[in-house]
Amino acid sequence: MSIRVENLWFAYNNVPVLRGISLIAGAGDHIGIVGVSGCGKSTLLKLLAGLYQAQSGVVEVHGACMPDDIRKNVAMVMQNAALFPASIRDNITCGHPMSEESLWHVCEAAQLTEWITSLPDGIDTFVGERGGKVSGGQAQRIAIARAIAKNAPVILLDEATSALDDGTSSAVLAALDNLTRSRTVVNVSHRHETLSGCSRIYRLDGGRLYEL
Amino acid sequence: MMRGLKKLFDITGMFRRFVILTLLRLPFDPFYNIIHALFLKHAFDAVNDTDKSALATACALFGVGSILLFLNNGTVWTIYSAFVARWTAALRRKLFRHISSLSLKQMEERTAGEWITRLNADLRAAAAVLDQPIHLPHAAVSLANICVSSIILASASPMMFGLVILFAAPHLLISQLAVVRPMTRLAADVQEAMAENASDMDTVIACADTALVYDAQGFLLERFEKSSLNVMRKSMRLHRRRALGNGLIPLMGISGYLAMLLAGGSRIAGGAMAFGSLIAVLQYRVGFLKSLNMFLNSMTNIKTAMAGVKRVCETMSIVPEE
Numbered sequence A: 001m002s003i004r005v006e007n008l009w010f011a012y013n014n015v016p017v018l019r020g021i022s023l024i025a026g027a028g029d030h031i032g033i034v035g036v037s038g039c040g041k042s043t044l045l046k047l048l049a050g051l052y053q054a055q056s057g058v059v060e061v062h063g064a065c066m067p068d069d070i071r072k073n074v075a076m077v078m079q080n081a082a083l084f085p086a087s088i089r090d091n092i093t094c095g096h097p098m099s100e101e102s103l104w105h106v107c108e109a110a111q112l113t114e115w116i117t118s119l120p121d122g123i124d125t126f127v128g129e130r131g132g133k134v135s136g137g138q139a140q141r142i143a144i145a146r147a148i149a150k151n152a153p154v155i156l157l158d159e160a161t162s163a164l165d166d167g168t169s170s171a172v173l174a175a176l177d178n179l180t181r182s183r184t185v186v187n188v189s190h191r192h193e194t195l196s197g198c199s200r201i202y203r204l205d206g207g208r209l210y211e212l
Numbered sequence B: 001m002m003r004g005l006k007k008l009f010d011i012t013g014m015f016r017r018f019v020i021l022t023l024l025r026l027p028f029d030p031f032y033n034i035i036h037a038l039f040l041k042h043a044f045d046a047v048n049d050t051d052k053s054a055l056a057t058a059c060a061l062f063g064v065g066s067i068l069l070f071l072n073n074g075t076v077w078t079i080y081s082a083f084v085a086r087w088t089a090a091l092r093r094k095l096f097r098h099i100s101s102l103s104l105k106q107m108e109e110r111t112a113g114e115w116i117t118r119l120n121a122d123l124r125a126a127a128a129v130l131d132q133p134i135h136l137p138h139a140a141v142s143l144a145n146i147c148v149s150s151i152i153l154a155s156a157s158p159m160m161f162g163l164v165i166l167f168a169a170p171h172l173l174i175s176q177l178a179v180v181r182p183m184t185r186l187a188a189d190v191q192e193a194m195a196e197n198a199s200d201m202d203t204v205i206a207c208a209d210t211a212l213v214y215d216a217q218g219f220l221l222e223r224f225e226k227s228s229l230n231v232m233r234k235s236m237r238l239h240r241r242r243a244l245g246n247g248l249i250p251l252m253g254i255s256g257y258l259a260m261l262l263a264g265g266s267r268i269a270g271g272a273m274a275f276g277s278l279i280a281v282l283q284y285r286v287g288f289l290k291s292l293n294m295f296l297n298s299m300t301n302i303k304t305a306m307a308g309v310k311r312v313c314e315t316m317s318i319v320p321e322e
């Protein structure tokens, strides 16, 4: 079992957002969750990522139950890819040691190689925090490269494809494909059509999950 | 420097009011210096002649003159403080309006930390032109006093004036070259380092979730510490320069004083000068040097503030798109 959520409750300041969520995902499953904006999708993902502690119920990810341990098992690509104001290299490695060879391997998988080699400073080019110096699609692919580099068994995607325009989406989709292949994935979106590759889709509504 | 100040007042307006307040403040130092010297001269002459009533008159006139001067000075400074508060608020408002009128694309070209620094630290640094303890009006006031003291000294005793200049000139030269001139550059380095540091601090907070998932907090904190250290190093360079300027004062001051005492003493012994006149000349010298130091300090401070002024003007000169 890759992900096990049982009767999970979560509230912000006593306002419940998730009311008794249960979810099971086996290794390699691709789960989609759809729901209107504000229904609690990002909150659920943060719990699955070990960023929040469940207030009641169980969250188990790849055998880990404590948030600190859960975080080791997941990689996450967020809605508006937040980059560090640092080099592309540092954004991908997050300061962890990594061989030049695997770094380029990661860039290749994230569809970044062509763009990076066209830059005067290459992989050491400085990027702004909100991707100030890069396009949305490039920032997204750097965030995906970061996730690929972590090589975690569970991948969490928060609206990873919702904000893409047609021109850049194919490269991002190819990058996402490389990231998610043969891993357990929870993909969250407010648009049903972006979840077409998922094996199972749920709707989050009123703090509960309904299988579609 | 003048161009930067003009630009700053173009942004804020209120230049006329500033000039009027400075002009009102201008006579204080020369008048005080003259009153002080005249008092010393007449008091010592009276003591010399054992004329009690002349001494009493000198004391009374000095007392009344000082009270009137300080009254004028206090009133002007009070109005000035209120003016500076309004002026700084106007500058902040203009700066904020301008930054918020920029397009998203222009906003995104710089980090949040950079913008926060432009709104806060840069503004504070620029406002220092008018609101730190020694600032632009002080430069004007001390310059006025330097001129008045020089004229009086030169006509009272050209030889003594020559001595004052002889000992003040090296101080002026060294301060100008080693302290005043590099200040803007050193301060600009500090502002830049602060912007980078603010951006690193902002990242630790804004990217907290990403940092947690990717175990990058250590990496981000290390960056923050590095840029904090850089701010400290850059600030230390600036403060060491300022300290150098202050260290020069006693050295030049005491040797000049001794030279004048020796020259004056021999003239008094030769009957060419009254004791009261020597005391008065020494007082004009004190006024001259005090103003020279104040002038150098104001120039150091203004030059430091110019780094902020430049950055504020640069921010204001970004042309909003669309």
Ligand SMILES: Nc1ncnc2c1ncn2[C@@H]1O[C@H](COP(=O)(O)OP(=O)(O)O)[C@@H](O)[C@H]1O
Binding pocket: A012, A013, A017, A035, A036, A037, A038, A039, A040, A041, A042, A043, A044
């Ligand atoms: N940090 C927070 N503090 C308080 N309320 C929050 C916080 N984050 C989200 N919420 C609220 O929780 C609800 C779910 O938010 P979120 O999980 O971000 O929804 P979604 O990702 O589905 O759009 C919303 O009503 C939102 O206002």
Ligand SMILES: [Mg+2]
Binding pocket: A041, A042, A043, A079, A158
């Ligand atoms: Mg969300």
